[in-house]
Amino acid sequence: MQQEIIDWFETEGRDLPWRQPDFTPWGSLVSEFMLQQTPVARVIPKLDEFLTRWPTPAALAASPSGDAVRAWANLGYPRRALWLHACAVTIVDKFNGEVPSNVDDLLSLPGVGPYTARAIAVFAFGGHEPVVDTNIRRVIARHNQGNADQGPPSTKRDLEVMAALLPSPELSPAFNAGMMELGALICTARNPQCEICPIARTCAWKNASYPEHVGPKKTVQKKYEGSDRQARGAVMKILREAHRTVTTSELDDCWPDKAQLGRAISGLLNDGLIELVADDSYQLPA
DNA sequence: AAACCGTGGCA
DNA sequence: TTGCCAAGGTT
Numbered sequence: 001m002q003q004e005i006i007d008w009f010e011t012e013g014r015d016l017p018w019r020q021p022d023f024t025p026w027g028s029l030v031s032e033f034m035l036q037q038t039p040v041a042r043v044i045p046k047l048d049e050f051l052t053r054w055p056t057p058a059a060l061a062a063s064p065s066g067d068a069v070r071a072w073a074n075l076g077y078p079r080r081a082l083w084l085h086a087c088a089v090t091i092v093d094k095f096n097g098e099v100p101s102n103v104d105d106l107l108s109l110p111g112v113g114p115y116t117a118r119a120i121a122v123f124a125f126g127g128h129e130p131v132v133d134t135n136i137r138r139v140i141a142r143h144n145q146g147n148a149d150q151g152p153p154s155t156k157r158d159l160e161v162m163a164a165l166l167p168s169p170e171l172s173p174a175f176n177a178g179m180m181e182l183g184a185l186i187c188t189a190r191n192p193q194c195e196i197c198p199i200a201r202t203c204a205w206k207n208a209s210y211p212e213h214v215g216p217k218k219t220v221q222k223k224y225e226g227s228d229r230q231a232r233g234a235v236m237k238i239l240r241e242a243h244r245t246v247t248t249s250e251l252d253d254c255w256p257d258k259a260q261l262g263r264a265i266s267g268l269l270n271d272g273l274i275e276l277v278a279d280d281s282y283q284l285p286a
Numbered sequence: 287a288a289a290c291c292g293t294g295g296c297a
Numbered sequence: 298t299t300g301c302c303a304a305g306g307t308t
Contacts (some may be wrong), residue, residue, distance in 0.1 A: 018304095035304040042294075043304090076292030083306085113306045133304045152287090153305090180304060189302060190297080219288065221301080233292055271291090 001143070001199050002167040002175055008198035009178030012185070016040065017047060018123070019177075025099035027051055028124035032116045033084045038075050040184075046075055058097050060088035066284030069273060070240045078236055078273055082285070083111025101125040114155050122176050128169035130162035131176040135183025140165075142187060146204030148213040149189075231255050231264040239274055245281040 017023065018031040030050055034043040050071055054060040060068060065085040072081035087109045091099060099120065100106055106117035114132070121127035137150035140161055167175050186193045194200050205211070224230055234254045238246055255261040265282070268274045274282045 032304070037291090037303060037305055038293080039295080039303050074293060076294085077305090079291070080306085111306065115305060119304070131304085134302090135304070184304080222289085223300090224292075225299095227292095229290080229292060236292085267291095 001202060002165070002171070004198045005178040005182060006167070006171060006174045009174055009181055013177065013181050014185075017044060023124075024055075025101070025120065025124040026055075026057055028120055029087065029099050029116075030054075030084065032119050033080050033087075033111060034075060036080060036116070037077060042075065046071075046073065054088075056097070057088040057091040057099065060085060061092045064284075064286045065272075066275075066286060069236075069284050070243075073240065074237075079271055080111055082272060086110045087112065099124065101127070103127075103129060114159065119176075122173050126170075126173055128166065128172040129176075130159050130166060131180070132158045132162050133180055133183075135181075135187075136162060136176075136179045138189065139179055139183045139187045142192075142205035143199055143203045146208050146211070147215065148205060148211065149217070151213070151216050152218055228260060228263055228267070231257070231260045232268055235261070235264050235268060236273065239282060239284050242283075245277050245283045248280045248282075251282070 013019070018028055027047075031043065031047050034047055034050075053071065054063065054068075063085075065082055068081045068085040069078050072078050075081075090109055091097060095105070100109075101121060101124070103117045103121050106112050106120055107114075112120075118127075118129040118131045119133075121129050122131050132153075132155075134150065137153065137158055140158075141147045141150040144161075144165075162179075165175075166172055182197070182199075186197045194203070194206055197203070200206055235251060238251060238254050251261065251265065252258070255264070265274070269276060272285060275285050277283050
């Protein structure tokens with residue numbers, strides 16, 4: 001399986017920005033943050049803008065965190081922008097301005113979890129680690145376990161399974177990236193393209209005639225329309241686009257349910273995504 | 287462990 | 298229209 005994945009990736013893998021030979025580890029870190037739950041197509045233009053403005057950790061660390069949040073625009077989950085800014089500060093203060101290359105140092109950074117730490121170690125530094133994302137978990141569930149879907153994640157078990165599949169160290173980046181790419185392009189959640197899959201011959205799910213999913217299922221996302229998350233999003237949109245302080249009464253217009261709006265504002269204050277500047281006005285963090 | 291955290295595209 | 302999904306992380 002390993003060599004088939006690697007060969008397929010060499011010929012069919014996309015020329016994504018973070019796969020260019022001159023892409024920096026900082027670029028990789030920024031791209032991985034943006035790619036956490038945001039589709040590739042929406043990340044690409046924002047990544048370019050972000051790296052043009054802040055080409056190094058030191059550059060971002062020298063700007064207010066609110067500028068990072070504003071530049072994040074509508075990518076979603078704006079706490080990622082705050083964490084990325086905090087990463088830049090830590091990298092300058094504790095790692096001499098250079099993105100660290102080993103998993104433990106990477107895991108010490110805010111917003112860097114099991115996936116992102118290993119993705120940086122492997123893709124930016126050529127490390128030999130198991131990278132586990134939703135694509136890889138789906139490929140393994142189908143091809144190796146004969147199941148239709150990956151089910152809920154279990155970090156420890158997932159990492160062990162992927163570690164057992166790794167080829168020799170020098171092939172590790174291509175294999176990890178190839179597995180992700182296969183899940184993104186061929187072994188997709190809906191309508192997988194088994195006819196052109198490089199590992200269809202050995203796929204346990206296909207060879208069992210595509211049985212229904214067995215075992216626990218992924219937990220379903222709560223409805224977004226009318227949710228607290230949407231209310232937070234409405235507040236953040238006002239603050240991002242204002243480029244100045246905004247009063248409580250101005251925020252009143254952005255959401256009909258005042259109790260929910262109150263929860264959104266206090267939650268955002270608690271997260272550090274907005275700041276109180278007077279007793280009734282707010283701004284993005286300085 | 288399960289809920290929470292944005293936003294937009296697609297079937 | 299509604300639900301599912303998207304290179305996750307934190308609590």
